[in-house]
Amino acid sequence: QSVLTQPPSVSAAPGQKVTISCSGSNSNIGNNYISWYHQLPGTAPKLLIYENNKRPSGIPDRFSGSKSGTSATLGITGLQTGDEADYYCGTWDSSLSAWVFGGGTWLTVL
């Protein structure tokens, strides 16, 4: 059971928009920055969003992040088949003194 809760899967058609939610508590999302990662099949995880809503260089603006209270959301617009991957939220948990990830969400672009 992950400390951060994500839906196991989401799906949408090419060109459409999808959102992935991440729910936590005051000890993690509520008081720390959230970051998002994706892991394409057979590859290493990659940073998509940091500090709740910032994109590293090279990440297209199709990817966006937001945070409100103890929840966060990743948005992806203009879906492409190459976006099919596992998506994870992550943050520091101040009570656990540990980093925590969500359980992951598999995105299907159909």
Add this chain to the structure above:
Amino acid sequence: EVQLVESGGGLVQPGGSLRLSCAASGFTFSNYAMTWVRRAPGKGLEWVSGISGSGRSTYYADSVKGRFTISRDNSKNTLHLQMNSLRAEDTAVYYCAKAWQYSSSWFDYWGQGTLATVSS
């Protein structure tokens, strides 16, 4: 260019030990916290352990506390994970990752991973 290259994975029997290493280049290694994250077959990412840039502060997931030890050699730009008393559930691909700055920061660069298999 930041590069992280893991090594040391392999097949080990339950109760055995493995020592993973991560060779870092392309940044001032001692200035950044580092971490180990694993992904078991059919499961999601699991944070395992983190260490501050100086090495003075270390952090562990409850699932590995008392069995795994994280360390770093800043003179050799290398991160280690000593894994003892291994269990079948420790079977996973282990990734080292660079923290943006502190141990509580996000992870901006990741290695390609090394597979550790615990099986008799």
